[in-house]
Amino acid sequence: MRPDSPARPGRESRHDYAYFRCGTANLFCAVEPKAGWHFVKATSNRKSEAFAESLRDVANHYPDAETIHLALDNLSTHTCRALEVRYGRRAGRRLWRRFTVHFTPVHGSWLNQAEIEISLLSRQCLGKRRIPTLDKLDQETDAWERWANRQRLRIRWRFTVPKARARFGYDPPEFTRSED
Incomplete structure (x- = not known):
């Protein structure tokens, strides 16, 4: 941390504030929005191995599913x-x-409903706190996951195509079929 700059004529004293970064962590989140099922996995990074293990955990939750629809970003x-x-x-x-x-x-x-899920987790579980260790983060997110699954917190998607067109001022051209 830098020392304070004292006041001078025409200028107030200046203070520098800093936080100490104690590391980073990653959260893989999945949600089944209509059923209210939530999955959170805290990992030390977002590398391929952690991603693969998270997908295995999601697949294990649906042992009889023919297909599991998965929305992913482009990482x-x-x-x-x-x-x-x-x-x-x-x-x-x-x-x-x-x-x-x-x-x-x-x-x-x-x-992306996954972004909504991350926002819920962030607001309802993490808040503005800094979680000191990966183990503590895992405990906190596991507790939230259990609570959210007991509550069956559902995401109600209300942003329809007509609302999106109105919001963004998109008026599609009228198409007519020509009859030959």
Whole structure:
């Protein structure tokens, strides 16, 4: 931390405030919005291995599902390759095939219900606190996950296509079919 700058004629004294970063962590979140099921996994990073383990945990929650729809952002680790590296080629591909992956538009995160889930977790669980350790973060997010699942917190999507068109001033052209 830098020392304070004393006051001078025409200028007030200046103080420098700083925080000490004690590390970072990552949270993988998944949500089944209509059922009110929530999944949070705290990891030390967001590398391929942690992503692959998170997908395995989500898949284990749905053992009988033919396909699991998954909305992902465009992070470079969100690939089948991450699962192949972690579990081997055959097992990784088998796990990846359980998912129907939908990548979010690059500038469309506001449409993403996963972003809503992260916002809920952030506001309801973390607040403005700094969590000192990964173990403590894991405990806090596990407690919130259990609470949210007991409450069956659902995401009610209210932003419809007509509302989006009105909000962004988009009026699609009228198309008519020509009859030949």
